[in-house]
Amino acid sequence: MDLASKxxxxxxxxxxxxxxxxxxxxxxxxxxxxxxxxxxxxxxITLDSINCRDxxxxxxxxxxxxxxxxxxxxxxxxxxxxxxxxxxxxxxxTIWPQAEIMEREMHEMFGVDFPGHPTLIDFALEYWDNxxxxxxxxxxxxxxxxxxxxxxxxxxxxxxxxxxxxxxxxKKAAKLKAxxxxxxxAALEAKNNPSDEVKNEE
Amino acid sequence: xxxxxxxxxxxxxxxxxxxxxxxxxxxxxxxxxYGPTVYQSFYDSIKLFSKNNTVSYGWMFYLGPVIMATGAVxxxxxxxxxxxxxxxxxxxxxxxxxxxxYLMVLGPLGNALAVGTGGNPFGVMGVVRGLTRLIxxxxxxxxxxxxxxxxxxxxxxxxxIDLQKTAGLNIINHPLxxxxxxxxxxxxxxxxxxxxxxAPQEVYSGPRTEFSGKFLALLMSQGSLxxxxxxxxxxxxxxxxxxxxxxxxxxxxTIFVAIIFIGIVYGxxxxxxxxxxxxxxxxxxxxxxxxxxxxxx
Amino acid sequence: xxxxFYGSSTDGSLKCKFExxxxxxxxxxxxxxxxxxxxxxxxxxxxxxxCGAIEMPPTFTSRYDAERMGVVGVATPRQxxxxxxxxxxxxxxxxxxxxxxxxxxxxxxxxxxxxCPINGGMYWDSYxxxxxxxxxxxxxxxxxxxxPRPEAVIDGFVLLQxxxxxxxxxxxxxxxxxxxxxxxNQKRVLGGHIDPSYxxxxxxxxxxxxx
Ligand code: SF4
Numbered sequence: 001m002d003l004a005s006k007x008x009x010x011x012x013x014x015x016x017x018x019x020x021x022x023x024x025x026x027x028x029x030x031x032x033x034x035x036x037x038x039x040x041x042x043x044x045i046t047l048d049s050i051n052c053r054d055x056x057x058x059x060x061x062x063x064x065x066x067x068x069x070x071x072x073x074x075x076x077x078x079x080x081x082x083x084x085x086x087x088x089x090x091x092x093x094t095i096w097p098q099a100e101i102m103e104r105e106m107h108e109m110f111g112v113d114f115p116g117h118p119t120l121i122d123f124a125l126e127y128w129d130n131x132x133x134x135x136x137x138x139x140x141x142x143x144x145x146x147x148x149x150x151x152x153x154x155x156x157x158x159x160x161x162x163x164x165x166x167x168x169x170x171k172k173a174a175k176l177k178a179x180x181x182x183x184x185x186a187a188l189e190a191k192n193n194p195s196d197e198v199k200n201e202e
Numbered sequence: 203x204x205x206x207x208x209x210x211x212x213x214x215x216x217x218x219x220x221x222x223x224x225x226x227x228x229x230x231x232x233x234x235x236y237g238p239t240v241y242q243s244f245y246d247s248i249k250l251f252s253k254n255n256t257v258s259y260g261w262m263f264y265l266g267p268v269i270m271a272t273g274a275v276x277x278x279x280x281x282x283x284x285x286x287x288x289x290x291x292x293x294x295x296x297x298x299x300x301x302x303x304y305l306m307v308l309g310p311l312g313n314a315l316a317v318g319t320g321g322n323p324f325g326v327m328g329v330v331r332g333l334t335r336l337i338x339x340x341x342x343x344x345x346x347x348x349x350x351x352x353x354x355x356x357x358x359x360x361x362x363i364d365l366q367k368t369a370g371l372n373i374i375n376h377p378l379x380x381x382x383x384x385x386x387x388x389x390x391x392x393x394x395x396x397x398x399x400x401a402p403q404e405v406y407s408g409p410r411t412e413f414s415g416k417f418l419a420l421l422m423s424q425g426s427l428x429x430x431x432x433x434x435x436x437x438x439x440x441x442x443x444x445x446x447x448x449x450x451x452x453x454x455x456t457i458f459v460a461i462i463f464i465g466i467v468y469g470x471x472x473x474x475x476x477x478x479x480x481x482x483x484x485x486x487x488x489x490x491x492x493x494x495x496x497x498x499x
Numbered sequence: 500x501x502x503x504f505y506g507s508s509t510d511g512s513l514k515c516k517f518e519x520x521x522x523x524x525x526x527x528x529x530x531x532x533x534x535x536x537x538x539x540x541x542x543x544x545x546x547x548x549x550c551g552a553i554e555m556p557p558t559f560t561s562r563y564d565a566e567r568m569g570v571v572g573v574a575t576p577r578q579x580x581x582x583x584x585x586x587x588x589x590x591x592x593x594x595x596x597x598x599x600x601x602x603x604x605x606x607x608x609x610x611x612x613x614x615c616p617i618n619g620g621m622y623w624d625s626y627x628x629x630x631x632x633x634x635x636x637x638x639x640x641x642x643x644x645x646x647p648r649p650e651a652v653i654d655g656f657v658l659l660q661x662x663x664x665x666x667x668x669x670x671x672x673x674x675x676x677x678x679x680x681x682x683x684n685q686k687r688v689l690g691g692h693i694d695p696s697y698x699x700x701x702x703x704x705x706x707x708x709x710x
Contacts, residue, residue: 125627126591127692133626140626147688148630151618226566235564242569245540249580252533254605257577324575406574414577414604 003042003076010034014076023077031080032090035065039095043069044076047096050103052110056136059084061110065092088113109134207279211427214278217451218426219243221433221458228459232466243426250419257414259319266316267413267420273308274428280305281434283450285363285443298357299347302435306390309428310336313409320412328408331473332399338480339389339396345488346383349376350439353495359438366442373440378491380440384460385484389476390432393465396476433457530666537580537606538663539569541656544579544603546596549586551612551646558649570656576602581659586646587615587622588629590689597685597693600636607671608639608663610655612647620645634684637670 004014007024012034015023026034038044048066055062065078082089091114092099101123103114108123111132122128131138223240230237258264280302310332317325350372354362366372373380389396400408413421433454437444441457444450471479545555558565559572573579576599584596600609611632614620619630632638639662642655662669674681685693 124591126594127690129690138626141624143626144624144630148619150623151631230564230566234561236567237564238566238569238571242540245536245569246542246571248533248536249540252537253580256604402574407578410578411575412577418578 253415269312338477342382342484382488395468551585
């Protein structure tokens with residue numbers, strides 16, 4: 001592919017993931033210049049989305065920019081890794097205007113900072129003052145239980161798993177029984193009137 | 203006479219509400235639904251009268267529905283309901299068509315004042331649309347009325363009714379005027395395609411957005427009173443009036459059903475489109491009718 | 500609290516007047532009649548929260564036609580008697596719903612659809628939705644199911660009508676009585692920002708909101 005050789009000159013490697021999906025991994029320092037050259041030199045005019053993955057164990061965020069040409073026949077993912085602590089990225093809203101809202105969401109959900117971004121305010125959550133909720137060190141269950149306790153049970157509640165198991169077993173048994181009965185019936189019928197075949201032959 | 207006026211208002215209230223119930227019921231049947239009962243509008247208005255009211259924007263806000271109701275009741279009283287009886291004759295002989303035409307605009311103006319104090323943007327939007335539409339609606343109707351006045355050589359409704367007894371009904375003598383007036387009547391009733399002021403998908407309830415409880419009930423009642431008055435006016439002008447209650451109900455109901463059917467079939471015009479349409483086709487028809495009267499008698 | 504035309508059954512002043520003039524019976528009959536009319540005419544504002552909003556159109560249009568029972572959709576909370584919350588409520592939605600509910604004129608009722616407003620449903624572990632709506636607003640009728648079919652919704656309407664007709668204690672009366680309780684719960688989960696601020700400049704949000 002044409003793009004692969006171009007990227008090779010920048011000593012980057014294009015990896016094919018699926019027949020329309022390619023990815024290229026780049027260091028954080030070269031991210032901005034690479035995105036610029038994708039737009040200006042390679043003709044990738046559309047920014048589909050900016051995604052973030054939390055690699056808690058390794059201590060970094062994996063950021064993915066999905067780009068498309070005007071032909072819309074394949075997607076190139078530009079991936080980079082940034083530190084989890086005090087994460088910060090260059091803002092892309094001057095190049096792709098749609099990046100403004102994507103970055104705003106990422107700021108809210110992961111706490112990534114975008115210096116120079118004009119509207120880093122609430123996006124979907126209002127007045128959120130806890131840890132950004134999609135970071136993996138945010139304990140969702142604990143937070144939910146502290147904010148919204150469960151309704152007390154009525155007392156007659158049954159364990160759903162057990163009940164379903166019982167139900168399934170009963171169903172299975174019923175099915176088996178029906179099958180056996182049908183077989184027995186068929187055998188009985190065959191025994192009772194064996195004359196059918198004889199008649200036909202006559 | 204006071205007794206007669208009260209009787210008339212009660213009659214108009216009952217007939218008007220049953221007509222609106224029928225309106226909803228017939229619409230439902232045409233849409234393939236069962237629809238509400240005929241008395242549904244009664245239930246609604248009684249329930250609304252029994253609701254609490256905690257919203258206030260000052261006395262002008264309260265006055266708006268009252269002004270509208272005043273306009274409706276005055277119109278109702280000034281239109282001769284029965285042609286051959288003395289029922290309210292002493293009042294109806296005071297008014298003539300010009301006063302009626304003036305009173306018909308009083309309601310929307312009162313509404314505009316009240317909604318303006320309410321400050322709800324959707325209400326204001328609805329009022330602006332309603333007043334704009336009114337420009338278009340009035341034109342064919344006024345031309346038709348002027349034609350009738352020239353033909354009868356009098357602006358007294360009683361005289362116009364009496365004339366139809368000897369010279370034949372106006373709907374046969376001046377069909378063009380009738381068509382023009384009917385098209386604008388569809389708009390006066392707020393039926394499609396001219397129902398843009400209160401279009402629920404766009405401006406919520408339009409002028410009524412901010413009114414609740416008793417005010418809404420008052421608005422609904424005055425709406426049905428006014429609707430009845432307008433129906434009677436059309437019957438008087440074009441169908442020769444009615445001499446008994448049965449004839450009155452029969453004639454008004456015919457007109458009403460015609461309006462319902464027109465309203466159900468058509469979609470909704472935008473404001474500009476509505477005014478544009480009303481200033482062209484119905485106005486042209488009415489002007490042709492007027493020209494016929496002026497040149498051919 | 501201001502009481503309307505037979506508005507509140509807890510306010511006995513009107514009844515006293517009737518009793519003084521020996522007309523206690525009349526008052527009872529009148530109140531019964533008004534209740535009957537209320538049950539026959541329910542104006543609904545359908546607040547489409549969550550997935551359940553998709554069941555509203557068939558309920559109100561030709562297929563199931565709720566209008567034959569006097570249940571009609573209206574466009575503004577000012578005119579409505581009943582608000583239908585059709586599904587899970589995020590905190591953000593809850594703020595708007597509380598505002599909408601408090602704008603409605605008494606008597607007012609709430610009906611919820613689905614299991615989410617009852618116990619969280621399949622969003623029980625979401626960081627941003629509430630689990631028990633009845634902690635924050637008084638519910639009159641809950642229609643269960645995920646999602647309830649329009650038949651079930653209509654069944655809910657019938658139940659509500661019966662309750663109104665029998666003069667059972669409605670949610671809005673409970674809301675008035677236990678106002679502190681409800682406000683406290685709302686404050687706990689919404690962090691004191693109960694209403695969306697009236698001053699918010701929605702068109703120039705650059706300066707507003709929390710950075
Ligand atoms: S109860 Fe089911 S259908 Fe209703 S909002 Fe919850 S998940 Fe959606």
